[in-house]
Amino acid sequence: MSGEVVFVLAAAAIFGLGVHGLLTAGHIMRKLLALNLMLSAVFLLLIVVPARIDGLPDPVPQALVLTGIVIAVSTTAFALALMVRLFRRQGHAAIHPDVDPRMLGHVTGRTSAGPQEEHDRGSGSR
Amino acid sequence: MNPAVLLVGLVFIPLVAALVAVILPVRFRRPVALLGALAWPLLLVPLSIAVARDQTLTLVFGGWTPPLGIGWRLDALGLVLLWVHALAGIAALPGAWHRFGPKVVAAAPFWPLWLILSTGVNAALLAADLFNLYVSLELTTLAAVALIATDDGIAALTAAMRYLLLGVLGSLMYVLGVGLVYAQTGSLAMDQADAAAIRDVALVLMLTGLMVKAAIFPLHVWLPHAYGNAPGPVAAIMSAVVGKVALVALWRIWFQTAADPPDLLADLLGLVGAVAIVYGALAAYMQPRLKMVIAWSSISQFGFLMLLLPLASQTAFQGAGFHLLAHGLAKAAMFLAAANIVTVLGSDSIRHLPGLDKRMPLEAFTLALGGVTLIGLPPSGGFTGKWMLLTAAWEQQGWFWLVLIALSGLMSAAYVFRILALTCFHPARRAVHELHARPPKITSLAALLLALLAVIIGLYPHPALELLGRGLPGGAS
C-alpha cells in the first residue's frame, strides 16, 4: 500500500461525503459546501492518479488544478451573492419553492416575499 | 494571410468589447456592446469560405503543438453553430437594447455579461482541448446564470441557482473524466486522448457532465425554469446556442476522443434521447405558460439530437447538424416573440393567448413559423433535418429510431397546434388587454425574420448540407 492508494481512498470518501451533503442539504450554502468538497476530491484525484515525474506531480495537472481552484472560488463567490439575493426575495435559503416546511424550520408559513423587501422589487427599472 | 488567424477575432472581439464595456461608465456600455456583438459575426463570411475550401481550420496557441499547448479547430459543425449564434444574437439585440437601457438597474452588468457569454460560447465551439473546453463552458455557464438572474424574480433567481449548482456538478464530473484521460494518455487534445482501459469510465463521466450542461433528459431539470424565467433575449440566445454548445462538445468527444465508442453505450444514449423526446413533448403539452412550452420543447428536441450517437452515419450527421441549425433559429425566434408577448400582456399564460393573432399578428406569425419548424413540416428547415435522420434510420434498418422520429413530429405537432389553436381558433377570442407599452416594431420584425430564416434554409438546404457532408465531427465517416 502506497501513499497514492491512501489518497485515492480519501478522495473517494470525500466525494461520497459531498454527494451525501448534496442530497441531504436543504440550505443552499450547504449544497455549496458539499460541491466544494467534491471538487477538492476531484482535484486530489487529478494530482494523485497521473504518473509522477522525477518524484514530483506532473506539472500539467498541477496547473489544471490551480485553474480549477480559482474557478471554484469565483463560482462560489458568485453563487453566494445569488443565494443572499434569493434569500432576501423569498425569505428562506432553500431552492425549491415548494420545499418540505419542516426543512425550513422557523420560516415555516412565511411564503411570500422575504423579510427585507427592497424598493426595487421585480425586474423593473429604478 | 492564414484564415485561421481570423478565429482569434471570434473570441477576442467580444472579450475586448466586454473589457471596454466594464471600464466605461454605464451609459456607454450599451453602444459598445452593440458594436462588439455586431462586429464578430462579420468574420463568419471569410471563415465560411475558408471552411468550405479547406474543411477545417486549426490554430495552435503560441506554436506549442498539442499535447504541449492548446489548439483550436473549426469544422463544419462548429461553423453551423457559430452562424446560429450570430443570427440569434443579432436578432435578440433589439429586444435587449430596448429592455436594458441605461436607466435600468441591471443594465450595467447586463451588457458586459452578454458579450462574455458570446466569448464563452465561441471559445467552447473552437476548443480542441478537453480542459480548455471545461474553462470555456464554465465561462459560458457563469455568464448565462448571471444573465438569467437579471430578471430578479424569485422564479428566475431560483432557476439561476439551480442551473448554477447543477452546472458545477456537471463540470466536476467532466473534469474528473478529463483527469482520468490525461492520466492514461498524457494528453488533453481531443484527437490525441484516446486510450483503452479506463477510457469508457472517463467517457461516461465526461458525457454525463456535458449532458447536465446540455440538459439531456434525465439531467434536464434546470432547463425549463431557466429558459422559462430568463429575460426574453437571454432565453433566446440560451436556447439557440448555450445548451447546444455542450451537445456539440458531447458529439465531438464521442466521435473524436472515443474513436471506437461502445455500441451498447450508443444505444443506451439513443434510448435516453428517445425518452427525452416523448417526455419533453408531453411536458410541453401540459405547460400553462407559453415560455415554458417552448422551453420543454427544447428537452424534446435535444433528445432528438442524441439519436446521432446510435445512428452514427454521414446522413444522420447531416440531418442532426441541420436540425441544430433550424431548431436554434426557430427557438430563438419563438422566445423573442414570447418576450414581446410578456412585455405587452404582462404574462405569458396561455389563457391570454386567444385573440393574440389580431392584436400582435407579427408575434403570432412568428410562433406559427417557429412551430412549423419544430414539427418538421415541409418546406421548413426542421423538415430537412428530420428527413435526413429518417433516411439514416432507414438505411441502417433502425426501425425503432425510424418510428420514433416519425412519432416525434406528431408529438411536436400536438403542443405546437395547442398553442396555435388557442391563439387563432379559440371560441372565446377575448380582446387582448394591452397592459404595457408595445416594444418597438423592430423587435417583432427581428423575431419574424429569424423564424422566416428557419423556413428559408429548408428551401435552400444545399450549402449547409454540403458543408456538413464533409464528415462526422471526428473526421471519420
Add this chain to the structure above:
Amino acid sequence: MIDLLALVMLLAGCFFVFAGTVGMLRLPDVYCRLHALTKADNLGLLLICLSLALLAGRLRITLLLLLIWLLALLASTVSAHLIARHSRARRPPTGEPQ
C-alpha cells in the same frame, strides 16, 4: 546531540499543542478555552519552531521560523482579545460554568 535536543523540543511542542486542543474541547467556558488555546498553543508552536530551527541550522530559516512564530503570536493575541471582548459584551464572566 542537537538532533536529540530537537526531538525532545518537537515532542514537547506537540504535547503543548495537543494539550491546548484538549483544553479547547474540554474546558467549560469561552475564557478558559481561550486561555488553553492561546497560551499552550503559542508555547507549543515556539518549541516546534525552535526545534525545526535547530534541525535546519541556518540563520535564514531560523529567522523565518521566528517570524512565523511572532505572526502567529500577534494573530492569536488579537483574536483572543476580540473573542473575549465580544463574549464579555454578550455574557459577562460569572466564574460559573456556562
Add this chain to the structure above:
Amino acid sequence: MNAQIVVDIALGLILVGLAAQVALGRHLFRSIVFYVAFGLAMAVIWARLGAADLALADAAIGAGLTGALMMVAFRRLVGIDPEQAQAQMTRHSHVAVAVAALTAGLVATVGLAALTMARAPESAGMQVLARLEETGLGNPVTGVLLVFRGFDTLIEMAVLLTAFVGSRVMTQRSRLNVTTISGFELPLVRTLVAVILPLAVLIAMHLLWIGADQPGGAFQAGAVLAGSGVLLLLTGTLLPAPRSNAMARLALVAGVAALSLLVLVPLSQGRPPLAFLGKGSLLFAEAAMMVSVAVSLTLLFAGAPALKAGRQ
C-alpha cells in the same frame, strides 16, 4: 517508507474526518469553520505530495478566501433574518447514505484502477519539463499556466471577472452591507493591521517575483493581497463604496487585458497568438493578474463595486 505511509494514513484520516464534519455537521456555521480547516488540511496534503504551488493556493484561496466569503455570506443571511444563525436544514435519508456510499465505492474503484493502469510513455508534463528551458522559467507550473496553456489562464481570469460582474446583478439591488467587525477601534487591532499589512504586501511581491522559478505566482500573491483587503474591510480601514470608480474597474479588467495583450501582440508581428514574448512580458501579465485577483476577491467579499477609505 513505513513512517511515510503512517503519516499519509493519518493525513488522509484527518482530511476525511474534517470533510465529514463539513458534510454531516448540524450547524451551518460550524460546517463553514470546518471547511476552512479542511482547506488547510488539503494544503498540507498538497505539500506532502510535492505540489507546493497548490499548497500555497489552497491555503490562501481554497481555505482562506472561500471561508471568508462563506462567513460574510452567512453573516448577511443572519443580518436579514437573525434566526438563520441556528439554520440546520438537513434531512436524513437512508437513500442518500446508500447513494453516497455507492458513489464513494465507484470513485475508489475507478481511482485505484487508474493507478494501476498502463500509462502512455510520453505525457504533456514530460514535454513541459523538456522544453521549459526555451522559456527561461524555472517553475514548470508557471510555464504551463502562462506559456504553454496561457489561453486557459486567460479564460480563467475572465471567469473571475464574470463572477464579479455577475455578482453585481445581485448586489447592486441590495443595500450595502457593513462588513466591519466590532472592536476595530482598539489599539491592539490597529497594531495588528499596521504590522500585517506591510508584511502581506511584501510577501505578495515576493511570491510574484519568485513565481517564475519557485512555487508562487500571481494567484497566490493576489490571494495574499485579497486577504489583506478582507482584513482592512473587517477593521473598517476600508469601507464598501456604493459607486464604482475608474480605478476599481481598471484593476478588475487588468488581468484579462494583460493576457489578451500577450495573445494579440504576437499576431501583429505575424507570429501565432500567445507566442512567447520573453520573461518580462510574463512578469507584466502576472502583476496585472495579481491586481485583478486581489481586487476582484476583495470586492466580492465587500459585495460592493468599489472601496473607500474608512476611519483611521
